[in-house]
Amino acid sequence: MRPCEQDDVSVSVQRGYCAGRFRAMASPCEVLVDGEDLALAQRITRAVQDEALRIERKFSRYRDDSVTAALHRAAGARVAVDDETTRLLDYADTLFTLSDGAFDITSGVLRRAWVFDGSDRLPSADDVAAWHAHVGWRRVARDAGGVTLPAGMELDFGGIGKEYAVDRALALATGIARVPMLVNFGGDLATNGAAFPAETRRTWTVGVESPDGGVARHLQIPTGAMATSGDARRFLLKDGVRYGHILDARTGWPVAGAPRSVTVVARTCVEAGTLSTLAILRGAEAAGFLAGQDVQHWILW
Amino acid sequence: MTQPKNVRGALAMATCSLLGAGAANAAGDGNWQVDTALLYYGETDRVSAVEPVVSATRDLGDEETLNLKLVLDALTGPSANGAQVESFAQTFTTPSGGRNYTVAPGQVPLDDEFHDTRGAFSVNWSRPMENRLWKTSLGANVSSEFDFFSLGLSGAVTRDFNKRNTSLTAGLNYEMDTIKPVGGTPIPFADLMLPGSKSGNDTEDRTVTDLLLGVTQVINRQAIMQFNYNMSMASGYMNDPYKIVTVDDGDALSGPFVFENRPDNRTKHSLFWQTKYALKGGDVIDASYRFMTDDWGVASNTLDLRYRFMLPENWYVEPHVRWYDQSEADFYVERIPVALRPAPNDATKQFSSDYRLGALTDTTFGARVGKRLGETGDAWAALESMTQSGDTAQADLSAVMLSFGYSFKW
Numbered sequence: 001m002r003p004c005e006q007d008d009v010s011v012s013v014q015r016g017y018c019a020g021r022f023r024a025m026a027s028p029c030e031v032l033v034d035g036e037d038l039a040l041a042q043r044i045t046r047a048v049q050d051e052a053l054r055i056e057r058k059f060s061r062y063r064d065d066s067v068t069a070a071l072h073r074a075a076g077a078r079v080a081v082d083d084e085t086t087r088l089l090d091y092a093d094t095l096f097t098l099s100d101g102a103f104d105i106t107s108g109v110l111r112r113a114w115v116f117d118g119s120d121r122l123p124s125a126d127d128v129a130a131w132h133a134h135v136g137w138r139r140v141a142r143d144a145g146g147v148t149l150p151a152g153m154e155l156d157f158g159g160i161g162k163e164y165a166v167d168r169a170l171a172l173a174t175g176i177a178r179v180p181m182l183v184n185f186g187g188d189l190a191t192n193g194a195a196f197p198a199e200t201r202r203t204w205t206v207g208v209e210s211p212d213g214g215v216a217r218h219l220q221i222p223t224g225a226m227a228t229s230g231d232a233r234r235f236l237l238k239d240g241v242r243y244g245h246i247l248d249a250r251t252g253w254p255v256a257g258a259p260r261s262v263t264v265v266a267r268t269c270v271e272a273g274t275l276s277t278l279a280i281l282r283g284a285e286a287a288g289f290l291a292g293q294d295v296q297h298w299i300l301w
Numbered sequence: 302m303t304q305p306k307n308v309r310g311a312l313a314m315a316t317c318s319l320l321g322a323g324a325a326n327a328a329g330d331g332n333w334q335v336d337t338a339l340l341y342y343g344e345t346d347r348v349s350a351v352e353p354v355v356s357a358t359r360d361l362g363d364e365e366t367l368n369l370k371l372v373l374d375a376l377t378g379p380s381a382n383g384a385q386v387e388s389f390a391q392t393f394t395t396p397s398g399g400r401n402y403t404v405a406p407g408q409v410p411l412d413d414e415f416h417d418t419r420g421a422f423s424v425n426w427s428r429p430m431e432n433r434l435w436k437t438s439l440g441a442n443v444s445s446e447f448d449f450f451s452l453g454l455s456g457a458v459t460r461d462f463n464k465r466n467t468s469l470t471a472g473l474n475y476e477m478d479t480i481k482p483v484g485g486t487p488i489p490f491a492d493l494m495l496p497g498s499k500s501g502n503d504t505e506d507r508t509v510t511d512l513l514l515g516v517t518q519v520i521n522r523q524a525i526m527q528f529n530y531n532m533s534m535a536s537g538y539m540n541d542p543y544k545i546v547t548v549d550d551g552d553a554l555s556g557p558f559v560f561e562n563r564p565d566n567r568t569k570h571s572l573f574w575q576t577k578y579a580l581k582g583g584d585v586i587d588a589s590y591r592f593m594t595d596d597w598g599v600a601s602n603t604l605d606l607r608y609r610f611m612l613p614e615n616w617y618v619e620p621h622v623r624w625y626d627q628s629e630a631d632f633y634v635e636r637i638p639v640a641l642r643p644a645p646n647d648a649t650k651q652f653s654s655d656y657r658l659g660a661l662t663d664t665t666f667g668a669r670v671g672k673r674l675g676e677t678g679d680a681w682a683a684l685e686s687m688t689q690s691g692d693t694a695q696a697d698l699s700a701v702m703l704s705f706g707y708s709f710k711w
Contacts, residue, residue: 016522087319094315098308167320203465220433220465222364267363271316278308293309296433 009049011042020045024052025162027186031173032204034180044173048183051169059088059157061108068155076151078143088157088164089142095160095274096137102281104137104249108156113252116234116245132252163227163273166190170269180204190225190269208263208298217298221265227273229280230261230300246280257284265296333357334677338706345699347411348378357711364436365428374419374446379411381695383544383654384558385635386410391555394493396543397484409694412543414483419446425455434461450479457513466519474511479504482542489562490652491645493545498560507537523580529573536566546654549636559642561653563632569595583611598631599658615673621685623665630658635693656696663689667702679708 011020018041020031031048033041060066071079081089092105113123113131134152141148149155157164162185170183174192182191182204191204203222219226234245236254243254262279266272275293279286290297335357342350356370384391384404392403395414404410423442430437440455457472480486481504491498515529545558575589587607594600602625609619632651637643643650667685674680685702 087321091315091319094311098311164319171320205464218464220461222465224363267313268316268320270319271312274312274316275309289308294431295309 009045011038011045013038013041020048022049022052024049025056025165025185027162029185030183031169032182032184040177040179044176044181047172047176048169051172052165052185055161055165055168058084059161061154061156068157071147071149071155074149076148078141078146078148080146085147086145088160089147091160091270092157093137095278099278099281101137101250102248102255103159103277104135105155105157105159106137106140106153107135107247107249107252108154108158109134110247110249110252114236114245114247114254116236116243118233118235118237120236120238122236122238122243128252135249135252137249159277160270160273162186163188163225163269166225166269182206188225188227188269188273191221191223219265219296224265224267225269225272226263226265227269227276228261228263229273229276230259232260235260244280246277248281255281255283259286259299259301261300262286262290263298264290333359333711334708335711336706336708338704340702340704342702343700344378345701346379347698348376348380350374350376361428363429366426368423368425368427370421370423370425372419372421374417374421376418377416379413381656382410382412383561383695384410384547385654386694387547387553387555389553389555392494393545393558395484396482398499417446417448419444419449421445421451434465435459436461448481448483450481452477468517470513470515470517472511472513472515474509474513476509476511478507478509478537480507480538480542481505486538487542487560488646489540490559490643490647490650492556493558493560494556505538505542507535507539509533509535524576524578526577527573527575529571531569531571531573533569533571534566535568539563539565539567541653541655544653544655546634546652547636548639548642550639557642559637559645561655562643562648562651563653564597564651567595567597569593583609585609597658598629598633599627601625601627617671617673619669619671621665621667621669621683624663625665626662627660629660629692633658654693654695656691656693659691659693659696661689661691661696663687665702671706674709677708677710679706681706 009020009022011018013036016034016036018033018036018038020033020041022029022045029049029052031045033044057063057065058067061068063069067081067085095103109131110128113127115121134154139150139153166183166185166188167190170181170190170192173181173183180192180202182189189206203220206219206221206226208217208219229246231245236243244258244260246255246258247253248255258280262276264272264276264279266275275290275295279290279297279299282289286299290299335355338354340350340352342352352372352374354370354372356368358366358368360366382393384393386407386409388406390403390406391410392401393410393412394401395412397414402413421442421444423440425438425440427436427438429435436459438457442453444451453474453476455472455474457470459468459470461468485499486502486505487498488500510533512532513529515527517525517527519525540561540563544561546561548557548559550557571591571593573589573591575587578586580586589605591603592601603623605623607619607621609617611617630653632653634652634654636654637652665685665687667683669681669683671679671681683702683704687700687702689699690697
């Protein structure tokens with residue numbers, strides 16, 4: 001193993017591939033590049049890290065210079081947004097429609113009522129209702145090149161940002177060199193395994209973790225992406241009822257009867273993440289929904 | 302909520318808009334991988350062929366692919382008519398019955414009315430099933446030339462095991478051929494030079510059913526191996542309508558020549574083994590062996606070896622050697638002794654002196670030079686020489702093959 005440490009990035013050569021690691025989007029991120037070309041892996045890791053950090057800074061609600069901060073500061077005035085932001089908002093709009101309003105990127109304010117720390121401290125119905133009054137995608141006005149966000153409302157790209165970053169980073173990295181690689185941001189991952197020569201029949205092997213610890217299964221993916229919704233660690237438990245951290249934006253409360261986690265394999269990370277989120281939003285009907293989507297998936301109840 | 306069936310379609314479109322051109326990695330590229338090649342084949346003093354091929358494969362995403370392939374074949378030049386070299390001159394009639402031609406003593410009798418253009422088109426669609434370890438493919442092909450038309454359907458199922466290191470395939474192919482011999486179907490054992498040698502039929506039929514079982518095994522990071530068993534059952538008109546057999550009546554005069562006759566069906570079994578081994582630096586060894594046996598008494602062995610040397614700047618040189626031998630069919634003869642000469646149309650007898658059913662050995666050697674372009678592109682040229690010999694002078698021939706190829710994404 002020949003490691004190379006620069007800033008907070010480490011790139012090392014393993015047997016047959018190189019692994020680049022860094023932290024972004026509050027997650028451990030890694031890039032696996034086929035072959036033992038360390039210099040190439042360093043360039044690719046740097047490009048992936050740059051893109052992850054760019055997207056994180058652009059849409060983070062913790063930064064003053066982000067798009068979301070500009071929208072919140074405007075307190076009801078129109079703000080001009082660029083093409084990338086417009087496309088993400090278009091996508092959020094599609095998800096809002098496909099989920100009949102259960103997925104809503106204005107529902108981020110509800111985190112002030114809900115703290116998923118594994119305890120039994122549920123918020124009061126009044127608290128939830130108070131914050132829920134500031135949720136409603138339909139109230140966000142959009143025109144070509146601009147957004148008008150009513151005062152008191154917030155936009156939260158957390159539900160799609162990480163998967164979007166994975167796909168974008170992978171596309172940029174593939175543009176540097178068409179070698180097989182895998183980009184993994186905290187469990188949301190995508191591969192360009194199409195770069196494996198077909199006759200070698202090589203694939204990536206991915207282990208899916210079980211919420212109870214350990215590896216639930218191994219997955220062979222020659223090409224494609226995988227994303228997981230739901231989180232074993234973020235929940236509330238009261239009177240024997242488990243409240244997962246994914247909220248139904250229509251009610252402001254966690255989805256009733258939702259599985260603990262849903263993992264989906266699809267062509268892109270965005271698609272996989274969206275399908276897994278839509279599945280959880282269907283609560284007890286998650287299995288039926290995914291069965292009809294013709295994708296590989298696992299549900300952990 | 303929105304009906305589940307509509308979701309994935311709407312999502313696919315929305316994702317495309319969101320990711321735009323950048324989504325070209327895992328999603329189907331929307332591109333076609335195109336492989337083109339041009340082959341020139343020339344036998345010394347005999348058949349020449351020019352064959353362009355275009356094959357295009359589209360990656361539809363999710364491991365689903367569609368392949369289209371077009372082959373054109375233009376053949377010219379004379380080929381052996383089945384009669385042997387004699388110490389006296391021989392005269393034959395062409396298949397269309399239009400004219401006679403004479404062959405000098407000591408020369409291999411060749412029919413030069415032989416020229417044909419063939420076009421073949423095939424489609425193959427392959428996709429994984431919901432349980433990703435299974436994959437199915439379906440294909441159809443059509444081939445047409447002046448005196449022959451063929452339609453075929455195929456289907457195969459593949460199942461992966463051992464983390465995709467082992468793959469089992471079962472396939473079925475069904476083909477229907479229509480033969481329209483120039484001048485009409487000849488009557489078996491009728492005399493070539495006398496009137497009434499044609500049956501009055503314009504067309505004949507044949508069907509071929511193939512069963513394939515195969516296993517592909519990844520041995521390690523360097524090596525992959527494949528074993529196939531194939532059973533082929535053909536039934537119907539199996540004769541070559543242009544081939545004749547000499548009747549040996551002991552005199553030094555031309556003929557008699559009679560049209561050949563083969564059994565109505567043929568069952569072949571073959572076993573195939575291939576290994577590809579990748580060496581450091583990108584060199585690859587590719588070795589294969591095939592054994593075939595059938596109920597006509599023909600058994601054959603094919604040994605094929607290629608070694609690709611990778612050179613700097615993505616150039617490569619690939620020498621190639623192929624060795625083939627076969628034993629003769631039970632009903633193969635050089636000449637029919639006059640005492641055994643069957644009556645015209647006697648379906649209970651079979652005789653053929655087509656050298657392709659006789660004992661044969663051929664050796665091919667040559668090399669290919671090329672350069673890999675981009676990730677899947679390739680440009681190459683190859684030159685090969687083939688030498689064949691058999692029991693009779695008909696079978697002795699040599700051929701040169703010159704080919705060019707270019708693969709690209711479109």
